[in-house]
Amino acid sequence: MRLNGKIALITGAGSGIGRCSALAFAGEGAAVVVNDLDEAKAEETAERIREAGGTAAAIGADVTDPLSVQSMVERALAQFGRIDVLFNNAGISGVGALHEVEPDDWDRVIRVNIRGVYLPSKVVLPSMMQQKSGVIINMSSCVAEIGLAKRASYSASKGAVLALTKSMQVDYVSYGIRVNALLPGTILTPFVEQYLKSSYDDPEAAIASIKKRQLSEELGSPEDVAQAAVFLASDESKFMMGSPLYIDGGAVFG
Ligand code: NAD
Numbered sequence: 602m603r604l605n606g607k608i609a610l611i612t613g614a615g616s617g618i619g620r621c622s623a624l625a626f627a628g629e630g631a632a633v634v635v636n637d638l639d640e641a642k643a644e645e646t647a648e649r650i651r652e653a654g655g656t657a658a659a660i661g662a663d664v665t666d667p668l669s670v671q672s673m674v675e676r677a678l679a680q681f682g683r684i685d686v687l688f689n690n691a692g693i694s695g696v697g698a699l700h701e702v703e704p705d706d707w708d709r710v711i712r713v714n715i716r717g718v719y720l721p722s723k724v725v726l727p728s729m730m731q732q733k734s735g736v737i738i739n740m741s742s743c744v745a746e747i748g749l750a751k752r753a754s755y756s757a758s759k760g761a762v763l764a765l766t767k768s769m770q771v772d773y774v775s776y777g778i779r780v781n782a783l784l785p786g787t788i789l790t791p792f793v794e795q796y797l798k799s800s801y802d803d804p805e806a807a808i809a810s811i812k813k814r815q816l817s818e819e820l821g822s823p824e825d826v827a828q829a830a831v832f833l834a835s836d837e838s839k840f841m842m843g844s845p846l847y848i849d850g851g852a853v854f855g
Contacts, residue, residue, distance in 0.1 A: 602628075602629045602630030603629045603630070603831060603835040603837065604626055604629040604630050604631035604686075604831065604834055604835055605629070605630035605631075606630065606631075607626075607630070607631040607632070607685040607686055607834065608631065608632050608634070608677075608681040608682070608683055608684050608685050608686070609623075609626045609631045609632070609633050609634065609684075609685065609686035609687075609688060609834060610633075610634040610636065610673075610674075610677055610684050610686070610687050610688070610721070610725065611623050611626065611633060611634070611635060611636065611688040611690055612636045612637075612664050612688065612689055612690050612691040612717065612721055613636065613637055613638075613664070613690045613691025613692060614633075614635040614636055614637055614643060614646050614688075614690065615635070615637030615638075615639050615641075615642025615643045615645065615646055616637070616639075616642055616790065616791050616792070617788075617790030617791055617792055617823055618690060618740075618785070618788060618790060618823045618826045618827065618830075619637070619646075619688075619690040619691065620635075620642075620646045620649075620823070621823035621824055621826070621827040622688060622690065622823075622826070622827040622830045622831075623635050623646050623647075623650060623657070624646070624649060624650060624653070624827070625824070625827040625828065625830070625831050626686075626688075626830070626831060626834065627650040627653065627655030627656070627657060628653070628655070629831055629835070631685075631686070631834070632655075632656035632657065632658075632681055633647070633650060633655070633656070633657045633658075634657070634658050634660060634673075634677040634680075634681065634684075635647045635650070635657055635658065635659045635660070636659075636660050636661075636662055636664070636673060636691070637659075637661060637691070638661065638662070638663050638664075638691070639661065640659065640660075640661025641661075643659035643660065643661055644659040646659065647659035658676075658677070658680055658681075660673045660676055660677065664689075664691045664713070664716075664717035664720060664721055665712050665713055665716045665717050665720065666720075667720060670720045670721055670724050671724055673721075674721070674724045674725055674728075678728060683728065683732060684725050684728060684729065684735070685734070685735060685736065686735070686736045686737075686738070686834045687721060687722065687725045687729075687735070687736070687737045687738070688737075688738045688740075688830060688834070689717065689718040689721055689722065689737065689738065689739045689740055689762075690738075690740045690830075691713065691717050691740075692713060692714045692717065692740055692758075692792075693709070693710060693713045693714065693792075694710075694755055694792055694793075694795065694796045695707070695709075695710035695752065695753070695754035695755040695758070696751055696752065696755070696796060696799065696800050697751055697753060697754070698750070698751050698753055699753040701751070702753055702754050706754065707754045710754040710755055710758050711754060711757065711758050711761075714755070714758035714759065714761075714762065715758050715761050715762060715765070718739050718740075718762055718765060719765070722737055722739075722769065725737075726773065726778075729773075729776065729778050730773070730776045730778070733776055733777045734776075734777045734778065735773075735776070735777070735778040735779075736778070736779050736780075736781075736833065736834050737769065737778065737779070737780040737781075738780075738781060738782070738783060738830055738833045738834060739762050739763075739765065739766045739769075739780065739781070739782045739783070740762065740782070740783055740785075741759045741760075741762040741763045741766065741782040741783060741784050741845065742755070742756075742759040742784055742785060743784045743785065743786045743847060743849040743852045743853055744756040744759050744760075745759045745760040745762065745763040745782075745784060745845070746763075746784065746845070746853055747852065747853055747855070751800070762782060763782050763784070763845055766780050766781065766782040766843055766845075767843040769843075770842050770843030771843065774842060779838070779839070779841065779842055780842070780843060781833050781838070781841050781842070781843065781844045781845075781846060782844070782845050782846065783826060783829055783830060783833070783846055783848060784845045784846065784847045784848070784849060785821060785825075785826050785847075785848045785849060786815050786820075786821055786847075786848065786849025786850050786851075786852035787811045787814075787815065787820050787821065787849075787850075787852070788820060788821040788822065788823060788825065788826055788848075789820045789821070789822065789823075790823055793820075808820065813855075814852060814855035815849065815850035815851055815852045815855055816850060816851025816852075816854055816855065817850030817851055818850075819850060820850075821848060821849070821850055825848050826848050829846055829848045832846075833846060
């Protein structure tokens with residue numbers, strides 16, 4: 602198994618890509634600390650892992666809140682002794698061209714998507730620096746690289762996550778820590794369903810046009826991204842440092 606004996610903390614793992622990644626990590630032998638803002642959803646993921654014979658603990662915490670993150674990491678370290686992999690997956694959507702985005706909505710997206718990477722990393726890093734090893738996976742998006750209509754705040758946030766990933770890699774490489782970013786295209790999850798419903802009168806037509814934008818002409822699945830996350834978490838990707846990994850069905854060529 603590719604993650605045997607590893608301890609992984611995955612944020613936003615009560616749904617979508619995070620939940621699927623938690624199940625995939627556990628299937629590869631990792632013990633998983635399942636975080637979500639919604640504790641019940643995190644517990645549901647952890648329960649599914651335990652039912653499959655794996656090891657998991659659920660911790661409800663807001664990744665934008667320092668006390669909440671501190672207490673989550675302390676609980677994880679108390680229970681498992683170390684954190685080998687931090688997957689900063691939690692994120693929210695934001696719609697609208699720049700002139701349409703209200704300041705509060707702008708701040709909400711920037712806060713969750715950037716601060717939600719900064720804070721868990723800040724609190725986990727000292728233990729990784731001490732153990733002189735660790736992997737951090739940051740959830741960016743293909744919108745960090747390509748222009749998509751009406752995604753101003755979201756694109757800005759995910760571009761920042763990619764830049765932050767590279768900066769972090771340079772700062773922590775001497776501690777044996779690797780930091781890489783995932784750049785998914787459109788993956789059918791509750792996040793995308795909600796975005797389509799709130800942004801389009803005809804979500805089915807929107808899906809058809811999104812499919813056309815990707816070379817694959819299909820949407821991705823959470824499993825596609827989870828498998829890429831397993832690869833980044835494992836030693837198989839040991840020569841990847843500060844890299845963007847696209848799982849976008851060719852959206853960057855669309
Ligand atoms: P999702 O909505 O299904 O899951 C996101 C989870 O994050 C939810 O369970 C939510 O409760 C949790 N969350 C939100 N705010 C949080 C907070 N402050 N603290 C802790 N947890 C919080 O979404 P998803 O599609 O699985 O997306 C996961 C990540 O992948 C996001 O960062 C998203 O931007 C990114 N992404 C998704 C797609 C896609 O097409 N689905 C594409 C590119 C990138």
